[in-house]
Amino acid sequence: xxxxxxxxxxxxxxxxxxxxxxxxxxxxxxxxxxxxxxxxxxxxxxxxxxxxxxxxxxxxxxxxxxxxxxxxxxxxxxxxxxxxxxxxxxxxxxxxxxxxxxxxxxxxxxxxxxxxxxxxxxxxxxxxxxxxxxxxxxxxxxxxx
Numbered sequence: 001x002x003x004x005x006x007x008x009x010x011x012x013x014x015x016x017x018x019x020x021x022x023x024x025x026x027x028x029x030x031x032x033x034x035x036x037x038x039x040x041x042x043x044x045x046x047x048x049x050x051x052x053x054x055x056x057x058x059x060x061x062x063x064x065x066x067x068x069x070x071x072x073x074x075x076x077x078x079x080x081x082x083x084x085x086x087x088x089x090x091x092x093x094x095x096x097x098x099x100x101x102x103x104x105x106x107x108x109x110x111x112x113x114x115x116x117x118x119x120x121x122x123x124x125x126x127x128x129x130x131x132x133x134x135x136x137x138x139x140x141x142x143x144x145x
Contacts, residue, residue, distance in 0.1 A: 007136060018113070025109045036061070038106060040069050041095065044079060045103045049092040051084065078102055 026032065033041070036059060043058045044050050050058075055066045070093055073079040078099035081091035095103060118126060 018117070022109065022113055025113070026106070036069055037073055040066070040073065041078065041099065041103050041106070044093055044095050044099075045107075049082075049094045051087075051090050051092060053090070055093065073099070 039059055040055055043055055047054070052063060052066055052070065055070065056063055059066055059069070061069075070079060070081070074081065077096055079093050080096055081093055084090045084092045121129075
């Protein structure tokens with residue numbers, strides 16, 4: 001009898017397999033940041049600048065945890081905090097030139113891996129994969145609200 005496949009089994013396997021491929025490549029390029037720091041930098045990279053509140057929502061972590069992540073990135077000269085002209089109570093978090101170069105390396109490694117991961121998969125199938133994955137993520141988020 002064939003075991004019924006489950007979404008969580010496939011998701012865990014994909015996550016593990018991708019991590020096993022990307023971690024050594026990041027280490028080889030001297031990018032040894034924890035996953036949460038890379039996620040925080042990705043958000044800043046995508047938006048150009050962000051706030052601690054936005055990072056909390058993106059990372060799904062409390063303010064203290066995210067502040068520590070930002071502090072560590074700041075100590076490594078990868079991000080800076082600047083006054084927010086729209087809200088004197090908050091700071092804008094931006095990548096430094098070193099942070100931008102660092103994240104460009106992450107992007108290059110991920111693009112190379114993405115190309116290899118999607119080899120032989122049609123554009124249409126990838127669009128379906130992304131649409132279904134996004135819907136599953138949304139369903140998960142809505143389970144907790």
